[in-house]
Amino acid sequence: MEPTPTIRSKIETELKQRGYTFSSFSKISGINRGTFSTMLNSNPPKPISVRQMDLITQALGYPEGWLYELYIDECFYEGKGHWKRIKPFLLRCVELGRKDCIQKVLWRLTEDLSYVPTIFELGEELYSEGREKEAIPFYECVIENEKYRHSERLAISQYKRFKACTMSDLEKSLELVLEFTPYRNLLPEHYQLEAIHKITNIYFYLHKWDEVEKYGHELKKLANVIYMDRQIRKGKRRADHCSRAERHLVFYYGYGFLSVSTALQKKGYIKEAKAELEGYADLSWFKGLDLEGEADVEQFRLWAKANSYTLDLLLGNRDILPEYIAFLENHPEEVSSGLITILESANKYNFDVDSIIDKYSERIKRLQESEDVKQMTYYYCYMYQLAIYHYRRGRILKGQKNTLNYLSLSKQRNWFKPPVSMENLQDHMQLD
Template identity: 35%
Template sequence: MSSSTILAEVTQYIKQNDLNISQFAKKLEINVGTVSYLINGNRTLTVDHLDRMTEVLGLPKGHFYERYIKEYLQDINPDWRRIGPFLHKCATLGKLDCVRQIVNLLLDDLMYSTPLFELAEELFKNGNFEAAEILYENVAMSEKKQYSERLALCQYRLFKIRIGEDQVRNLKYAHQFEPFVDRLDEVLQLDALKDLANLYRALQEWDRVEALAKEMGHKAKILYYSDKRSEGEFQEIQSKLSRPLFVYIAYEKLLCADVCDGRRDYEKALQYTYEYADLSWVRETDEDTKYWLDLYKRWSQANIYVNKLLSGNIGVLTDYVEYLRQHPEEISQGIYNILFAANKYQLDVDHIFQEFSSEIEAYERRQTFDFYMNQVVPDHYNEFLYDLTYYYTHKGDYKNGFNYLIQGLENSVLINKEDSIIKFMVLFEQVRHMATEEMCSQYKNIVSEVRRYYEK
């Protein structure tokens, strides 16, 4: 059966069910004349005809797609009006091998680069990233103008699609994409710089974060403060961005504060925090603007407490805990900051951990759509586990300490973070003498996985 043609199977179905062309056409809800032409091979089968026939035959959607490519698309000049809808259906049904076959058929002719790119954009917008990745990759390969904006946009989309939990791969993707940033539309460059800075922030590549943040802020200021632009032109710029334009100016300061935090320069981080706390210069008044102003107000309030605390002003701890009570959405991050300060200044914060115990349990590795936290959570969670391990083992609470150590080591392996794996292994060796036989066995199993990975 599988070696027969599509029309042979359809004809066999008609005979087996004692149908005439008129009855079959009624089942298909297609004009009887059209069905007659299709069955006799006098008219080309479209994907709509094919889907209707597949449904009437009681077969799963896309059942005939591989054969359709072989029988109707390989040996003729492809017609986008017919092949475009079919490619869309393949992508929607997740038939990625079919997508690859069709793209390979088309890309010998560069005239298909534009419709393929437009379809990729539609799929990307709708969240069909796997199919979109295939299209972007092939369009980029076929793009002859190496400095074209379309090539740069393909590379940006591929960067966004491919970022995941493996930090080594993420770094590779960042290096591949970064040379294309300045070839993008000047407005879209802001989001590209923001996304790159967020990724490097997760990797704690502070010099790159600082450079990208300042470039983003500089470009955003030029666009925001231009006197030669009409209100309509401003709105057109705004429509291309994922956030209000002023957000990128303020986000430069927030990222620079993060850089200073990463370098343990909390006094300078506090200065940057005061800068993005003052957004009185923002002139827009719409609801989206108000949302982001409130968000920056909340972030700055929290980070002023944090930077004072990490600078050694332990007196703000009580006020910071009260702030967290009033802003439950900040508790997870707040616990992390308090934990870091506790380890830095040998503070006993058990009473705070007890109050927020449920939040600590819920603080698990997760992706988020938050502009500020996107792409940094997996590594951030890893640091949290390390600090919890350090806190409890140095207090002599080895049961809790080893529990968090094993979680952290497992997570470090998951995100392929080599320096973090080493940190947890070193910490374990320091307190191995207090580990139970079961803990040692768990540790040995994880280390064996690490050894096999690197030997491979």
Template identity: 35%
Template sequence: MGQTTTIRSEVEKFMESEKLTLSDVGRRTGLNVGTLSMVITGGRIMAVSQLDRITELMGLHEGYFYELYIEENIAAAQPNWRRLRPFIFRCAELNKLDYIQQITDWLLDSVVYCPVLFEAAEELLQEGKKAAAAILYEGVAVTEHSQHSERLALCQYRLFTIRLGEDQTHNLQVAAQFEPYIERLDEVLQLDALKDLANVYRSLREWDKVDKIAELMGTRGRMHYFAERRQHRRGEDPYSKLSRPLFVYIVYSDLLRGSVCEERGDYEQALEFASRYDDLSWVKERDEDTEHWKRLFQGWAKANFYVSTLFSGDFSVLYDYVDYFETNKDEFLLSLLNIVDAANRSNVNIDDILLRFELEIKSLGEQLEGTVIYSKRFKAERYSRLLSELSKYFLQQGQYKVGFKYLLECLQKSSIISNETIIIKCVGLFESFREYAASETQVAYQILFREVYRNEKNHRFAVSSH
């Protein structure tokens, strides 16, 4: 389209070439003839829904005229939210994010549009249009950066959840950027924010952070739980916006802190925490959701009793643990990781267990595909750790072919999620057992290592540039 091209001129040219009258266009588009006349003559600004119908009639792709539409009907006029909102949502449907960015930048010359843009972002997020919502949240956050408002903190919380991905280095940066904003959130919403932040740091194995955040979540959860009991009697329910029943934040705090104790080798304290979320007699609610969460935590308490016992060197509970996770398929990945890890620490042979679940182990990688990103992040990290522990186990057992197979797969998977800790562990394992590697294994390792090195170098450059 030339510099003097307008939507009106293009429509008129089309009508002339197709020998169409306004009545013809109205009939084919379902638009009122009077409205069409006003739109085409320039007496009325066209709605985006009207533009879409005319564009379809002309046989052009969706959004063909949007750039001109912005120039003619939006940027050249006074802001009109009733017109802009449908345009933003339509651009989100078509993934035309540049136009959303353009409109957002233009509107946010004035802080008066922050509330409506924030509400639009909330709706887009609910519809699953995360990239479009992120543009609005970012715009509002930049505009209100000096306001110290709750809306600013909520924008940062939403951006935190949107930006998380599989790359662990990136996730660490995202978590660190969000952490200072938690205290500015609504007191109740802080519980969900603390839960989400603790989960990210847990996947990153930042145990000091996990312990600090989990302790704070537990303290505030207890405070709110008893406040909730008084307010509930008055018919108030300030906690309905939480993603979990209120008591969950208390017992999840204990579960997280127990995990920290396990990692620090304090198995006695880990068992103490497990006993806390095993005994939930203090929870007074009896609804179905509450009972569901109580069963989950009591199951996890049982599993973590087995884990702490194994890690302390007592393998008398090994096959009880195997029986447990065999009937709890959702726990298979983590349970197997715990067993192999414990076996490596105590140099215990578990060949029979690995043979028993050989098919399930092979299918674990495939199960990660298609998983929602929030859980996939944790599963990918755990799967990489499992591959690392399996590699170590088989290499130490002298089963070098199998051990190196797992090592190469681990190196590849860890590179994808940018988990430097596991990458370094893989390199150390290979060097320790290099003399037992077949020539083709050594060649495959060198090729893969160079690829990992390039990926890490490019990733660090991208992060530093960002």
């Protein structure tokens, strides 16, 4: 039975096959002859650094990462982890996308749980450099091995893994929401704000309006507590505990009201939604606004205007339709959501909006090519309301065409579930 190859035996074999001496190889690799000799011949041999391993690999003409699987043993010489070798190796594996080696190193490291804080720090280092996805394996390692289930370190790891997920996979996002949510209150407040904002967004795209309402209330409550605390402590020598939040505090405060108002609207509580709308329509009273905060205030003012039209239409006030169309012309970014409202209102109160549909049909069709979850959601909801509109006006073939288009796109995009119920469509298909 042949002995298991080691990193040194593989290097020695390469040198012999190519006729290199220590002296000749040191010249082409850039590694000192004496250093190279002690790495292979000393007893015990001198450890090889990952930089030296890369120089050897380059000199022998192999691709980057050659023998990295065997180099893992070099990181745990005599069975003990050596962080001065492990950290550069892990960072190099991150650069090369060697997730297999990263997982093997982390698995061996966590045989000693005292390394968990060190692993967390490396994840934080990568995260702070903007390499959020690359940091995930390190946060997951902390999640699996943290001894203290109520530690801030565990909560932050859960949060940053959750935050790195994309909206493109809503099923996976929901799984992460459910796993992360119990940890949200263990986070520092500046992380809590963005965490609740992201939770609310995911539930919004899944059309889970009870959850949107719940976390909207939670967001505005937390933002208000932080705001009041700031005002009480204003002028005192104390670091602003929310200064590192991703967005201005006024954004989270307004977004809480916006979320609750939207959820109430979707659940059919239009008058209650109007009351919540007042909470974000004018936030100019908010103290401590900078340029970013002022921009947020203006954005919420615009959203409130658009949503005020929405709620009036849903209450049956069709007289505002010309004014609403003029608003949409001046704010084209609101057209997608606006057309859904117009169709929903037309379906509810049975009035004709054919000219509006014709005017914007080409613009709406372009949404089906979008990869953005928000735009995709708009398109699906538009097709749903348009199918109902055609059915109610006796245009059965057009309604069926829109229904099939809706279902086809849902399947193509592997949507977690249709964003609106098909039961109502089936009912409308029976209409004369």
